[in-house]
Amino acid sequence: MSLLAIDLDYLAGALEALLAIPSPTGYTDAIARHVCLELERLGVAYEVTRRGAIRARLPGAVTRPARAFVSHVDTLGAQVKALKDNGRLELVPIGHWSARFAEGARTTVFTEEGAYTGTILPLRASGHTFNTGVDELPIGWDHVELRIDAYARSKADLNRLGVDVGDIVAIHPCPEFLDNGFIVSRHLDNKAGVAVMLAALKALVEAKAQPTVDVFWLFTIAEETGHGAASILTPEIASLVAIDNGTTAPGQNSDEFGVTISMADQTGPFDYHLTRKLAHLCRDNDIKWQKDVFRFYRSDAASAVEAGADVRTALVTFGVDASHGYERIHMHALRSLAELAVCYATSPVEITRDATEFGSLKGFTTQPTRDAEQSLHPDTRRPERPEDDSGPEHG
Template sequence: MPEETRAWMIDTLLHLLQTPSPSGRTDAVMQLIGDTLNDLGVPFTLTRRGALTAVLPGESKTTDRAVVVHADTIGCMVRALKDNGRLELVPVGTFSARFATGARVRIFTDDADEFFTGTVMPLKASGHAFGDEIDTQPTEWEHVEVRIDRQVSNRADLERLGFNVGDFVALIAAPELTSDGYIVSRHLDGKAGVAVALTLAKTVAEQKIVLPHTTSIMVTITEEVGHGASHGLDPDVAELVSVDNAVCAPGQESIEDGVTIPMADLHGPFDYHLTRKLCRLAKERGIPHARDVFRYYRSDAAAAIEAGANTRAALVGFGLDGSHGWERTHLDSLEGVYNLLYAWLQTPLTFEKWDAKPSGKLRDFPSSKQPAPTEQWVPLSRGDHAEPGEWEGDHWPPPQGSPGPSS
């Protein structure tokens, strides 16, 4: 990646991080993304709900590929106005209150032109008042509250300022870029992927690249609450790659200085052929990479498949330590994701003829590309055991269409 491109990606990421966008309140960040695409001359549309789809030109008449990222983040919502003048919270997205405690926040009331600042505090916040109880108190959401930076001491004071149940509370990202190339911030989950996708769009637009296949860049707004890419995807898309964080933690294989290609997540396995194509591309291009499996994780790819998308789907991840808390990634990892996506977008579809259509005949299905055991399982006409290659019946080999083993 040229240094100028790298600098643009960093600057774009910092702007994204400093624009609050908890799921359900994403208009401001989508305006920023839209303005960026307008500046690049990349056309895009918005769905009724606000998800964005930009189009990168290709030789195909249909939109055959999609890069999917999400701009929404975890956050909170006001559950109750408390009698002590503080705010009770519920999480937006899945994360522990222990990683919200101590966070500086912005609270957005229904007046769109105003927000308030505050801090998420445990109910027992001062050791000088509660002694050792500050270490033994529970850490669930009902045991934290927002202390607002205004003179309020009761519920009536909150109502006078315009606070309501349902107000959004955004955790301030406070990004830092270290001399070693690390980015430490809240909300890298999602927004680092958006920065990479926008950088790809910049490269394609400025260099006037025509890809082999017309490609959409889809920016979703509800990934953190599970909806994500459930709407807005072009029905012609044959290959989808979601870009999201790859969890760096004990017991995981993800790397913080390269790209991670997950084989499966909580939703199940990703597409066999597309994931392995991405692995081959990374190896051929000398991109540092790893494979991983995530047990407590889902992405936009899962939302798209569950919504009925007839596409091969895979995930590409930038290494992330401390997900949904104080997160950290490295610029080398973002560059690795960029390089892999850039390489993939310039290749034919995984199976050019087959994948170009939504369906086809069994004889054309490219199943021979997926290795199978050399031993052959055979159905039996009676309940006795038979050795591989043995057939109990009138004919061998078995007639075409005979059932195979059940899983």
């Protein structure tokens, strides 16, 4: 089918609404409710796990082999490690991010008595007092503290306010949506991925486009701490495409424009056939794309496989500059990802054997083993298949 139009105003609005809801890992109830209400508005059926992960389903022409997209609603954050004698708070990070990007961040501390805003500051925060000592302070979580915006000059004051060890600290995103399409904010990883999935769902629903097979839309709540999609897949899901951030940094091939397809991350290569199918869909539908390999990166796809799910996995990304810091993306990449998601959801299933969890070699996939020049058709540049029924190339 031809490319469906993606409602960019809806996509931007969805992202802005998501960014406005604090959701560090461990504090995701509010954003889970928000996503569920949005799915209801779109007319998409869903169910929620005990802890708040969401599994929505768009019915296809057949049920198997089902496909799934996954993104995570949780973000980086911090947690109170100790109440200090000076009325400040010692912190530990939620997720993996540098204290370099915590310095100066505005925050909200959620206590059982209520919420307080505050600022994360280096232990030496005043140049008028410490002079060059401000620049000599090392970078690290042991060298910052949280100053809350309330009367707190001692540990006793903090106790009276109801602040306690373990309280969750959300980092304010401070989003900016620029007229030239750039978006600057914290937590674009991965609220932008969630917005992409919602925009793709909206396009499919409004066009009354029935997917080829059932497509599940998974929203996880603990990707930043490594749990991710460990317990949300169903047995009929054969292919899982994670939508997350790519790293546009020196030495990387990611881009803030178009789709960046990850061929591997720190857990190893993604599925050979699924990644190539996604690349061919980009090429055939004139969606800008490029490939990359991430060395210090894992996603929801990794957590699913490590939990024992026998699924083909892929990772498609929007290029992010300064990931896990003050991030920047471009709407072009978000639109491109939504277009790819729609294309994949409505594309033919070529590995029909994936409908069953176990089978014979009949229909099993093949990978090229001969010289590249011999094994490729000159017109399509795709590997030839043997004449027997050894199976297709893509999922």
